Amino acid sequence: MFNGIIYSQGVITNFQKSSKYVTGSLVIEITSNIKFNKSDIGESVCCDGVCLTLIRIKKKSFLFYLSKETLKRSNFKYAKKGKKINLEKSLNHGQKISGHYVQGHVDTTAKVINIKIIDKTWIIKLDLKDKSLYKSLIEKASISVNGVSLTISKVKKKYFEINVIPHTLKLTNLSNLKSKDIVNIELDIFSKYILKFSK
Secondary structure, three states: OEOOOOOEEEEEEEEEOOOOOOOOOEEEEEEEOOOOOHHHOOOEEEEOOEEEEEEEEOOOEEEEEEOHHHHHHOHHHHOOOOOEEEEEEOOOOOOOOOOOOEOOOOOEEEEEEEEEEEOOEEEEEEEEOOHHHHHHOOOOOEEEEOOEEEEEEEEOOOOEEEEEOHHHHHHOHHHHOOOOOEEEEEEOHHHHHHHHHOO
16 A cells, blocks of 8 residues: 655666566566665555566666556556656555555556646646546545546546646656656545445
């Protein structure tokens, strides 16, 4: 479990296929200043909003397993070497929750339609790939975009908007977004369950 408050970033340095894993899966290598111990191997780490398993620690980089399902659901299928990734370690019991509950279970992706800048705040308009999920979006509800806990400011039939303040832009890779980029989306867990049980 994570809370979508990002303090660390990493850079993709390598992708590799491995005979140890299922066909169609990958191992990704990320360089970062984030600290891990050998005892952390096997732990979950939120990488651009996707819960990945740490499988190896090198001197200045870390290896994570990407399953076929993860590649299908997320923007990692488009990722290239050199891309910046938002990183968040899993929460410890009793740790303060500053954002909202993020599982790292990406529901879909969204395409950036356009970006407006007002008083240094970015207003980003996004279109969900899975159109059926628009019914789960609620204005002022939480949403995870590339692992960042944000608030939905507007919901329409074919798009929704988020406002990203300068502090968040400084600490995350959202500052690198441009029109037509693809981001990972995780809907608020409570809205998903409430909608499921209300049917």
